[in-house]
Amino acid sequence: RKEVEQDPGPFNVPEGATVAFNCTYSNSASQSFFWYRQDCRKEPKLLMSVYSSGNEDGRFTAQLNRASQYISLLIRDSKLSDSATYLCVVKSPGSSASKIIFGSGTRLSIRP
């Protein structure tokens, strides 16, 4: 089983739709969770951190379910500019630095 798994997609949804995707992780000792966004041929950029109580930033909501070991990202009222690959990042304790694992990403395409 991969340490961090994401549905690769692509998710193809109409503008204005709500879309959600999950990311599962295998290490129960994982401490920190993030969603990054990566546009085609660009570097990843932080979208939001994921907090235990869940958090919202505008149209984006992130949730953490420690019992089932997954995080989720919900995008409401999707825009054309939301088209990108969404990467989930999980950090776990390491011997000298946090262990950082990226998911392979979920591709999202918003159509007019």
Add this chain to the structure above:
Amino acid sequence: ETGVTQTPRHLVMGMTNKKSLKCEQHLGHNAMYWYKQSAKKPLELMFVYSLEERVENNSVPSRFSPECPNSSHLFLHLHTLQPEDSALYLCASSQSTLAGDEQFFGPGTRLTVL
């Protein structure tokens, strides 16, 4: 310039060449990272430096040699690479290596090995 910068942005090299990738961060961070991103694969963490000391080396072949002369600069020296090393090499920095710290990425160097 602000953020994390990388040079060159594109590099084509033969298997017998020696080249270096450069990364510079202007954020006052103490940790820097090299990642490899191959097509259809997740980002792979290669090296981590904290306060100019290497703290992680994730089983990377010796043909990749990192160097961190100070907390703002990170190099990746390349020699006798293989075609399968062709990928996007991303540098990142963060305030520290603590779990909660966000990483900021540079634009990457797209490397092609012929």
